[in-house]
Amino acid sequence: MLIDTVTTQPTISADRFVLRPLRKSDAGMIAHYCADPRVANGTTTIPHPLPPGTAEALVERANLTDRTEDVWAMDASERGQGELLGLITLTRMEPIKGQAQSEVRYWVAPAFWNTGLASEALRVLIEANPHEASQILAEVFQDNTGSARVLTNCGFDYLGDAEAFSVARNSTVPTWTYTLQTGR
DSSP: OOEEOSSSSOEEEOSSOEEEEOOGGGHHHHHHHHTSHHHHTTSSSOOSSOOTTHHHHHHHHHTOTTOSEEEEEEEOGGGTSOSOSEEEEEEEEEEETTEEEEEEEEEEOGGGTTSSHHHHHHHHHHHHOTTOOSEEEEEEETTOHHHHHHHHHTTOEEEEEEEEEETTTTEEEEEEEEEEEOOO
């Protein structure tokens, strides 16, 4: 793994792609993938149908200097594949007992499901740990067993059941919560 620290948000190399900060040119593919109800329904924040300008607003927020969330594109263009295969984010949370913690979220475009991309992205992000978090939390909808497998395969431990509101579903959905102690 190689971390490029030229920018305030690092570019992180994986075997099949790089995790890189978002750029304006990503908005079109983000809008394309997020307009798919399968992607939107797997998240708490993506509305369906996707309103015009939503992807552009995400890219703009992701590039603010005072952001609390870092957003990376899974970019495989250097390996002859797509420039944007999915997104993975880390959001800074309130420290507990002086220990930094972050929450991770991710989605992969349906064409690339069951290819191990989410697991690879999560593994390299954990290894890089750009927020220097001692704990990383994650939450998935209980009907999204694939994302739950990604978390457990990457070393996350089940913490408990909860529920979260899904904008796309316009309802509260049961979730599983996971945690990973990073050793920092």
